[in-house]
Amino acid sequence: xxKRIIVLLAGVWLCAVPAAAQQQPEVAVIRAAxxxxxxxxxxxxxxxxxxxxxxxxxxxRLAIEDNDTTGRFMNQDFEAEEIATDPGSAGAELDRLxxxxxxxxxxxxxxxxxxALADQxxxxxxxxxxxxxxxxxxxxxxxxxxxxVAPSNAMLADALAQFxxxxxxxxxxxxxxxxxxxxxxxxxxRRAATKFGARIVEDRVYEDTGxxxxxxxxxxxxxxxxxxxxxxxxxxxxxxxADEADVFASYLPYQVWDPRPVTGSAGxxxxxxxxxxxxxGASQFQNxxxxxxxxxxxxxxxxxxxxxxxxxxxxxxxQSADPQTLREFMLSEQFEVAGFKGQxxxxxxxxxxxxxxxxxxxGKLTASVSPxxxxxxxxSQLDTLGIDRPETECKFREAT
Amino acid sequence: xxxxxxxxxxxxxxPALANRVFVSNExxxxxxxxxxxxxxxxGTYPVGNRPRGITISxxxxxxxxxxxxxxxxxxxxxxxxxxxxxLPSGPDPELFVLHPSGNPLYVANEDDNLVTVVDTKTxxxxxxxxxxxxxxxxxxxxxxxxxxxxxxxxxxxxFIDSDSFEIVANVLVDSRPRFAEYxxxxxKLYVSSExxxxxxxxxxxxxxxxxxxxxxxxxVLPEAIQPVGVRVTSDGKKVFVALGPAxxxxxxxxxxxxxxxxxxxxxxxWQMAFTPDERYLFTTNGNSNDVSVIDxxxxxxxxxxxxxxxxxGVVVAPD
Numbered sequence: 001x002x003k004r005i006i007v008l009l010a011g012v013w014l015c016a017v018p019a020a021a022q023q024q025p026e027v028a029v030i031r032a033a034x035x036x037x038x039x040x041x042x043x044x045x046x047x048x049x050x051x052x053x054x055x056x057x058x059x060x061r062l063a064i065e066d067n068d069t070t071g072r073f074m075n076q077d078f079e080a081e082e083i084a085t086d087p088g089s090a091g092a093e094l095d096r097l098x099x100x101x102x103x104x105x106x107x108x109x110x111x112x113x114x115x116a117l118a119d120q121x122x123x124x125x126x127x128x129x130x131x132x133x134x135x136x137x138x139x140x141x142x143x144x145x146x147x148x149v150a151p152s153n154a155m156l157a158d159a160l161a162q163f164x165x166x167x168x169x170x171x172x173x174x175x176x177x178x179x180x181x182x183x184x185x186x187x188x189x190r191r192a193a194t195k196f197g198a199r200i201v202e203d204r205v206y207e208d209t210g211x212x213x214x215x216x217x218x219x220x221x222x223x224x225x226x227x228x229x230x231x232x233x234x235x236x237x238x239x240x241x242a243d244e245a246d247v248f249a250s251y252l253p254y255q256v257w258d259p260r261p262v263t264g265s266a267g268x269x270x271x272x273x274x275x276x277x278x279x280x281g282a283s284q285f286q287n288x289x290x291x292x293x294x295x296x297x298x299x300x301x302x303x304x305x306x307x308x309x310x311x312x313x314x315x316x317x318x319q320s321a322d323p324q325t326l327r328e329f330m331l332s333e334q335f336e337v338a339g340f341k342g343q344x345x346x347x348x349x350x351x352x353x354x355x356x357x358x359x360x361x362x363g364k365l366t367a368s369v370s371p372x373x374x375x376x377x378x379x380s381q382l383d384t385l386g387i388d389r390p391e392t393e394c395k396f397r398e399a400t
Numbered sequence: 401x402x403x404x405x406x407x408x409x410x411x412x413x414x415p416a417l418a419n420r421v422f423v424s425n426e427x428x429x430x431x432x433x434x435x436x437x438x439x440x441x442x443g444t445y446p447v448g449n450r451p452r453g454i455t456i457s458x459x460x461x462x463x464x465x466x467x468x469x470x471x472x473x474x475x476x477x478x479x480x481x482x483x484x485x486x487l488p489s490g491p492d493p494e495l496f497v498l499h500p501s502g503n504p505l506y507v508a509n510e511d512d513n514l515v516t517v518v519d520t521k522t523x524x525x526x527x528x529x530x531x532x533x534x535x536x537x538x539x540x541x542x543x544x545x546x547x548x549x550x551x552x553x554x555x556x557x558x559f560i561d562s563d564s565f566e567i568v569a570n571v572l573v574d575s576r577p578r579f580a581e582y583x584x585x586x587x588k589l590y591v592s593s594e595x596x597x598x599x600x601x602x603x604x605x606x607x608x609x610x611x612x613x614x615x616x617x618x619x620v621l622p623e624a625i626q627p628v629g630v631r632v633t634s635d636g637k638k639v640f641v642a643l644g645p646a647x648x649x650x651x652x653x654x655x656x657x658x659x660x661x662x663x664x665x666x667x668x669x670w671q672m673a674f675t676p677d678e679r680y681l682f683t684t685n686g687n688s689n690d691v692s693v694i695d696x697x698x699x700x701x702x703x704x705x706x707x708x709x710x711x712x713g714v715v716v717a718p719d
Contacts, residue, residue, distance in 0.1 A: 070532055382623075
């Protein structure tokens with residue numbers, strides 16, 4: 001009891017008299033929203049990948065806790081409204097949020113929806129893309145009002161390519177799905193192969209014909225289909241799967257005709273985050289997340305956490321709650337944020353992509369982290385991943 | 401051979417006492433004990449789960465180890481390495497600092513955004529002080545009046561009054577502050593920022609950053625320069641900063657705050673401790689599983705000693 005009183009008193013005191021602003025005990029509120037647009041498509045091929053109800057929102061809650069803890073010392077209070085919606089209602093929800101005065105909106109949606117929402121928001125709000133990986137969103141379809149917290153396909157492909165080249169596995173058997181998103185990802189691998197000197201010795205498309213994808217856990221048909229599908233490929237060192245639609249890649253390991261490792265959408269997978277990550281203080285982050293959410297973290301949680309932490313970091317550094325001030329600071333050269341990845345994360349001014357290391361993960365572990373140290377860069381080694389300044393196709397229209 | 405001879409001469413010249421050096425091995429769940437004179441391993445002893453912060457009472461009678469995953473501080477007899485008792489520490493204790501008198505102990509609870517104050521005699525919790533996100537670094541002023549905590553995600557050094565347990569000032573520093581260390585007369589406070597890549601030199605009287613030390617090592621990527629542990633010689637003239645995955649310890653002039661040299665040590669160097677005579681500085685190298693021994697006067701690495709899995713903290717017994 002006594003102990004609790006001390007804690008309480010200390011807490012009250014902190015709120016009342018932060019040394020930074022003794023004259024103004026008024027608390028400034030910084031508002032944001034997390035807009036998750038759920039795809040009503042088929043379930044994932046592994047039931048382990050079924051999305052939890054609080055996907056992304058749990059990451060948001062941790063970020064708000066983190067921001068508020070710091071905010072106590074700065075007289076700042078952070079809020080994030082959580083909206084789960086579908087593609088049909090996303091636009092209306094966005095308008096409602098903006099009309100309600102929210103100017104920072106973390107969006108978790110597919111490429112097309114993310115772009116549509118960014119256009120709809122215009123200069124009324126800043127979009128923080130925490131899911132869509134399309135390279136077009138950072139290229140020909142880039143928008144000044146959008147910050148890409150999620151890594152791009154090009155970054156993920158380059159991260160894997162660097163590792164495969166370090167392993168001296170330059171001959172790739174690329175297997176891509178038949179959905180447009182699969183093609184976009186496969187394009188990123190084709191680009192990465194050219195960039196780092198790998199050769200795609202065989203390129204096959206796995207047609208999604210529908211059918212018995214989860215029947216009998218998939219193994220009855222798969223055991224016959226996958227070896228047949230992959231036989232008589234040119235000599236290759238490694239299989240690279242591009243399966244954004246989650247149709248076939250997870251069935252490839254151990255079933256391919258030639259005994260070769262599987263990478264890309266299954267096997268060794270490039271990701272922004274992984275629940276087994278322990279280095280660089282990540283253990284503490286995982287502990288805090290799991291205590292709050294009662295489940296291991298997923299990439300959308302991490303990306304949403306990072307998006308909201310960026311807003312919090314901007315508010316701390318500028319000591320401001322003014323959305324325009326925060327927005328300008330986030331887009332400035334001074335901006336940097338820590339994300340448990342062993343180095344500061346910054347923003348590319350040419351396409352508003354967050355620079356970040358990419359984890360190469362197996363089911364249970366982080367096997368490696370790219371950039372690999374042998375790949376050098378004159379400005380930032382992180383710019384060996386993804387689209388660099390000289391090659392960008394992004395031309396921001398007049399700053400909004 | 402010549403080198404060996406020099407070493408022998410030095411050893412003969414200084415009639416220093418051998419001190420025990422205690423290294424916590426985060427992944428090994430044990431402590432490796434070294435002899436500061438022979439620089440040999442004396443033994444390895446289990447100390448509980450995920451040992452990180454480690455310190456010793458001023459009289460050398462009690463060794464304190466943060467057993468992070470046991471959520472307590474374990475206290476050992478430094479001679480026998482038998483566990484004497486435990487102290488309540490609050491959840492996930494990472495790093496701590498003893499008041500110069502030996503009591504109380506100020507513990508950073510990394511998962512719970514608290515600093516817990518524990519009486520080392522009565523074993524009671526005296527206070528829990530809410531601080532920023534992921535508290536880690538703990539320092540104390542030479543007069544024991546001010547305790548410093550750094551919070552890694554809030555990016556602040558919190559100044560805590562050791563009488564009232566209240567925060568009296570917050571100083572915003574660069575990303576991920578890991579460690580806080582006063583110089584001998586309390587005129588400077590050094591706070592390292594791991595991700596920011598800098599050491600802030602704070603004037604404790606004004607609580608303002610007087611200077612920021614930056615690092616640049618030819619052939620080492622700027623991102624790999626991640627300052628963590630800081631130690632200052634008792635005359636205040638030399639400051640050593642462990643630079644993490646840069647695998648270097650920076651030597652800094654304590655008067656001008658200029659970097660003078662970088663010493664190559666083992667991989668991912670984090671924490672450091674002097675021998676009482678300040679002849680040697682020991683560094684923990686978490687990725688190469690060894691300890692580097694730096695000759696403080698010569699500013700040279702004289703030996704590396706293999707220890708346990710992922711060495712984290714180090715403390716040397718007093719004379």
